Amino acid sequence: MNMTFLELRHLKTLLALKETGSVSMAAKRIHLTQSALSHQIKLLEDQFGLPLFERKTQPLHFTVAGERLINLANEILPKVAEAERDLSRVKQGEAGELRIAVECHTCFDWLMPAMDSFRQHWPLVELDIVSGFHTDAVGLLLSHRADWAILSEIEETEGIIYKPLFSYEMVGICAKDHPLATKDIWCAEDFIDQTLITYPVPDDMLDLLRKVLQPKGINPNRRTSELTIAIIQLVASKRGVAALPFWAVKPYLERGYVVAKRITERKLYSNLYAAIRETDQNTAFVEDFYETVKSQSFSTLPGLSVLS
Numbered sequence: 001m002n003m004t005f006l007e008l009r010h011l012k013t014l015l016a017l018k019e020t021g022s023v024s025m026a027a028k029r030i031h032l033t034q035s036a037l038s039h040q041i042k043l044l045e046d047q048f049g050l051p052l053f054e055r056k057t058q059p060l061h062f063t064v065a066g067e068r069l070i071n072l073a074n075e076i077l078p079k080v081a082e083a084e085r086d087l088s089r090v091k092q093g094e095a096g097e098l099r100i101a102v103e104c105h106t107c108f109d110w111l112m113p114a115m116d117s118f119r120q121h122w123p124l125v126e127l128d129i130v131s132g133f134h135t136d137a138v139g140l141l142l143s144h145r146a147d148w149a150i151l152s153e154i155e156e157t158e159g160i161i162y163k164p165l166f167s168y169e170m171v172g173i174c175a176k177d178h179p180l181a182t183k184d185i186w187c188a189e190d191f192i193d194q195t196l197i198t199y200p201v202p203d204d205m206l207d208l209l210r211k212v213l214q215p216k217g218i219n220p221n222r223r224t225s226e227l228t229i230a231i232i233q234l235v236a237s238k239r240g241v242a243a244l245p246f247w248a249v250k251p252y253l254e255r256g257y258v259v260a261k262r263i264t265e266r267k268l269y270s271n272l273y274a275a276i277r278e279t280d281q282n283t284a285f286v287e288d289f290y291e292t293v294k295s296q297s298f299s300t301l302p303g304l305s306v307l308s
Helices: 008-020 023-029 034-048 064-092 107-121 137-142 207-216 228-236 246-254 284-300
Strands: 096-102 125-129 148-151 160-174 195-198 221-224 242-245 259-263 268-277
Touching: 008 023, 008 034, 008 064, 008 284, 023 034, 064 284, 096 107, 096 137, 096 284, 107 125, 107 246, 107 284, 137 148, 137 160, 137 268, 148 284, 160 228, 160 246, 160 284, 195 228, 195 242, 207 268, 228 242, 228 246, 242 246, 246 259, 268 284
Parallel strands: 096 125, 096 148, 195 221
Antiparallel strands: 148 268, 160 242, 160 259, 160 268
């Protein structure tokens, strides 16, 4: 058997399958068509004469052979990434500054682990979060008061480059004994007589209002809170309902504090993008921070979708 058949792209494919749990999601993750990914896996299985995972399982269940290659991917790919970072340091230097601006209140829940991981690879890059939540993060980039921004919408601006991070489901949450707790799917009209608890941001930054309620002319009573946990507590106390990312409320659902429901038949999805100055796009640590944030998010946050 030719043991040099195995390539890094195969390991990346298998790791994407493991982390996403499906062929279609893995294909999007590594920018292949579903048929191309399936063909790549079939060639691997033919080469080794072993199945790598069980078909028609959700999420995918890997065989012993598949798990062995997953373990290899977890061992090899970080070393390859580290070697590439070392070469970038040699070429561009190790030091720098990366000031991050965010316009979403829940960003900190998943951004901090990614920042910790990045610091291990770039100890001489000074990471900082521009204090507060910003409705004009692009303006901070253009005025050089920030170097990296997280946005929910793309604003085509000269000198700014946008890169997709991920898409995630927004769910409606209410108290366990709230009247809406008996409905599996909430529609716009269900919010008419409710108090909607939100973060203190403009309406055009709230996807529930912008995508679901405003098109129907619905504008419920409002109450705001800065903190996710405070919104959860208000909802649990039947002071109102809210719409939050599934990954942000999942721990509280598991503890039984509140219940979550789908918003509309098609579900309500929100997107996140990274924005940088065009002049910084070839800076090694800026690019590596993007890759770190993206990979860390997909490996730790439940229910993410690939954003093209």
